[in-house]
Amino acid sequence: MIRSRLFHVGLFLYGLSFVFYIFALRKESLSVLYPFVSTTYIWTTFFSIKFLHEKMNVWKWAGLIGIIIGVTFIGLGS
């Protein structure tokens, strides 16, 4: 796995998102940034379906939507 090219690309993208995140943190408080960071879950779900051919079910959608609502509330409270 360590030698996998895709794994390296994944690490690089993580690093890239870290840099953006640090700059955002300097401008805003942690809690305000949260709802925006939570959009990751939406992308991940769509990519999981498209590229990993995973199947969704009612529970997973409910959990996902709930999490986004919850994170948005945390943002609202900020």
Add this chain to the structure above:
Amino acid sequence: MMGPSSISTVHTPVLRKKNTAIQAAFLMVICTLFSAAGQILQKYGALQIDFQSPLSIVNMPLFLGLASYAAGAGVMLIALKKGELSLLFPILATSYVWVSVFSPLLFPEDSMNGWKWLGVFIILISVSILGLSASKVESPMERGDAL
């Protein structure tokens, strides 16, 4: 990651599927403890960065934050080998719960309020729903054979 890990797919007996999925979900919650610690350390680190002196970007909290993130990523990789990304990844939101609760205790500009508590509560319920779906999961290994 897709490449080599997919080669090592094991044919898991039906009875063990549930356990593996629950284990994987539990590992993701452990991962959120590391990433929440990492996020808080990053905030400390970011506060220490001064653009007048570029070297300030090399500071201890930022380094420890990265290390904590790395530890969390390690735990997450183990979890991802055991289950589906679409089920496990949203569990990472548990870190919002830790950070929301601990951030006000550590940073004076942060505070808890009704909205935040409501958000924390909804996230906990949602993550529990995902955990429950892991226990009645029909799929993780079902498509493992096809990988």
